[in-house]
Amino acid sequence: MHAMPCQDTLSPLGPFLDRLLSRSVPSRIEQDAILKLPGSTMHLETHRDFVRLGERVDHACFVVAGLVGRFDQNANGDRQITAIHIAGDMPDLHSVVQPTATSALQALTTSTLLRVPHGPLRKIAAQYPAIGEAFWRDTMVDSMMLAQWIVNIGRRDAKSRIAHLLCELAVRLGAEPSDNRLRFRLPLIQSQIADACGLIPVHVNRSLKAIAADGTLVRSRMVIVEDWDRLVEIGDFDPSYLQRDAAPEKRIRIMN
C-alpha cells in the first residue's frame, strides 16, 4: 500500500519524501534535493500554537513526531479543528505560495517539528518543476481531506462523525486491520475530538460510549477496534479521498 520506505535515514525528511513518492514521481536527483533541505528542530508541548492567525511565515513546518491541529474559530472563541496532521506531514506546505496564515497551527500533543525555510523550498521548486508539482499535489490531497471534513460535520450525526475521524486516523497512521481488528495509539483528549467534529466534549463522551457498544474503545490514549468493518459502517467511511492507492501506475509526473 505504501511506497517503499526511503532508505536515506540521514535526513529527518525521509517520511515526507515517502509521502510524496506515494503519489508523485520525482527523479533521484530531485529526491536528493528534498532530503537535503535544511531545517531547525523545534520541540513543542501540548496546546502550543506555533503558527498564529494572520501571521506571515517564512518557513514551513514538518511534523517529525506528534500530532498537529489546524485551528480556526468563530467570533465567540469556539474553536474548530479543520485538519489533523501526523508525523510525516507538512501542515503548512501551502505557505510556500501563500505565506499569510488564515488558520493557526497548534500541537495537539507533545510534538517535534522541523522548520524548513521557504527560501530553499522555493529554490528547489523553481529548479525542479517536478518538485513544485509534487508539493502542489500534496497540498491538494490536504484540500480533498478538508472537503470530506465538511461532509463529516455537515451531514453526519455525532456518533458517525467521531467514527469517521477514527477511521481516517487509523488509515493515515498505517494501522492495518488484521482479522477485522486493529489498535493504534491516539493521544487526543475528548475536547480535541470535539473541536475536530464540531461537537462539545460532553457529547463526545456520550458518543464514544455508543461507539464502544459497537466494538471500538477509545481510552487512555489508545483506540482499540474489535470490529473494523462495523466502525467503517458507522463512520460511513470510504478511504478513496485519501489518495492512498499508491500503485506505481497511479503516480503522476507531468513536468518535464
Place this chain on the structure above:
Amino acid sequence: MHAMPCQDTLSPLGPFLDRLLSRSVPSRIEQDAILKLPGSTMHLETHRDFVRLGERVDHACFVVAGLVGRFDQNANGDRQITAIHIAGDMPDLHSVVQPTATSALQALTTSTLLRVPHGPLRKIAAQYPAIGEAFWRDTMVDSMMLAQWIVNIGRRDAKSRIAHLLCELAVRLGAEPSDNRLRFRLPLIQSQIADACGLIPVHVNRSLKAIAADGTLVRSRMVIVEDWDRLVEIGDFDPSYLQRDAAPEKRIRIMN
C-alpha cells in the same frame, strides 16, 4: 480592490487571468500564454453534473457564467455542497495535478463553462514556472475557503451560517456596500443554501425569515441587504481568508 481588469477581451479567460493577477505576478508573456489557452464552450442546465465522483478528468473547467457547486454526500445520499464557484473561477484547477475527482461538480444554475484540456495547462505550467505557481496559489485560496466553510458549519448556528454564506458571496461577486446597503443577484434556491450550510430546506426558510428581521431579504433570486454591518455581525464574517487585499505589494512571485 480588484486588479485592473484585463483588457484582452478576445479570450473568455480574461476574468480568470484577472483573478490570478490579483494575487500573483505573471509576466506579459505568461499572461498571454494563459489567455491563449484553448477550450470548448459548454452550456449546462441547472442540477446538471459535469464532473462525477471518482471520474478521472482530462480537462479543467472554467466558469464563464452561472454558479457551480462542489458536491459531496454521505452514505445516506444527503448532499453537502463544499464550495460554490462563480464566474471567473476554475472549480477544478486542482485536477491538473490530481485528475481523479473526489467531489462532484454540478451547475447550480444555468451555466456556461469552458473546458480547458490538461495538456495545454500543464504545458504552460511547465514552461513558465510562475504560471504553475499562480495556479498552485489559486487552488490554495480555494483550500482556505474550505477551512472557513468547516468553521461555518461546525461552529455557527443556522442563522449565522446562512448570513456568513451571503456575506462571502456578496464579497466574491463584487457587490460593494454603499451607505451600508447593497444588493446582488443570487439565483440559488433554498435547498441549495441548505446543502451548502449543512441544514435542511425548511430550516433555511425559517432562518431566512429571522435574517429578514435584521434587514436582509433573500427572495426571487435577489439578495437585498439593508444593513451590511449587521449582516456581517450575524454571519461573524471576516473577509481576510478570501485573500482579496490585492494591493500590488501583496502579490507574490517566487519563481524566476
Place this chain on the structure above:
DNA sequence: CGGGCCGTTGACACAAATCAATGTCCGTGG
C-alpha cells in the same frame, strides 16, 4: 495530601430535523 486536568453522569433546555399540509408561481396543453 491536595489540586488540576480530564473523564463521566444526570437533568434539562433548545436548536434543528422531521412529518405533513398548504400556498404560490409559472409553463404547458387542452
Place this chain on the structure above:
DNA sequence: CCACGGACATTGATTTGTGTCAACGGCCCG
C-alpha cells in the same frame, strides 16, 4: 383562456439530537 402539474416556498405540530449546566470521580504529579 383556464385547468393542470411541477418546482419551490411557507407554515404548523412534534420529535430528536445536541448543547448547557452542574456535580462528581479518577488519576497523575508536585
